[in-house]
Amino acid sequence: MPDTPDMHDLESFAIALADELPGAWRSDYHQHTDYPEQFSHAEEVWDMNLVSGAVAAAVLGQDAVLTRDDGTRLYVIGRPGAEEEFLVGAMAPPNIAPEAFRGVREPDGIAVPDDPSRAAEDITVDLLPRYDKALTQVQHNAAHPAPATAPVPVREAVTMTWLGEGLLAAKPESQKAAAVLHENGFVWDPAEKAFVLSGDDTAHQARAVRAAGAQLTTLGIGTEMRHPPNRPAPTTAASPAPTAARALRR
Known part of the structure; x- marks a missing residue:
């Protein structure tokens, strides 16, 4: 978690x-006054790894949302600890409806260089091809919901x-x-009453989450990502400032 202010020229x-x-595309830039406020936009980020991890672990004083004329939206923040990189999700x-997202893999965000031309490429x-693929699946699910009269099986998740400092806590419902x-x-x-994955190596953490998610899916077990919006601002930050991410189900 950075101890210095975000020096990215995000705007x-x-x-x-x-x-x-x-x-x-149009760009809408936002500044935040405290940590919980950063979740006002980031709660809708469609990501379970790099971007959502940064949102949860760091105090972000700013974010930007790019919106295409067809409604497609991209969430942009400076990458914590790397002044020459940005994160885009x-x-x-x-x-x-949340049910339409079940079984659809999130089009996880990416790190891009501080070069708009290369970043756009x-x-x-x-990112955009994976987003389009996931969006098509979600729209299909939404257009073809399970019949109202048909029993919908309760799926384990x-x-x-x-948590703070990039830790990820997982609470399973079964031994498998x-x-x-x-x-x-x-x-x-035992303190969290959950299985915890360290965030010391974010690349390793992302690979572990993807691998666990894939294995759980083959077992018919879904995953749900949550970002507690009311968590107090981390005390190690110099000046609290924020951005948000939404809980989406796989």
């Missing part, structure tokens, strides 16, 4: 990025919650789910 970067992306489509080649978490590096923490 200028976001405006330049909007101009570089194909299509018509897709935002979930609004007004769609990375987003166009990597593992709840994952971001617990075994998958343990196999992928989660360690039981």
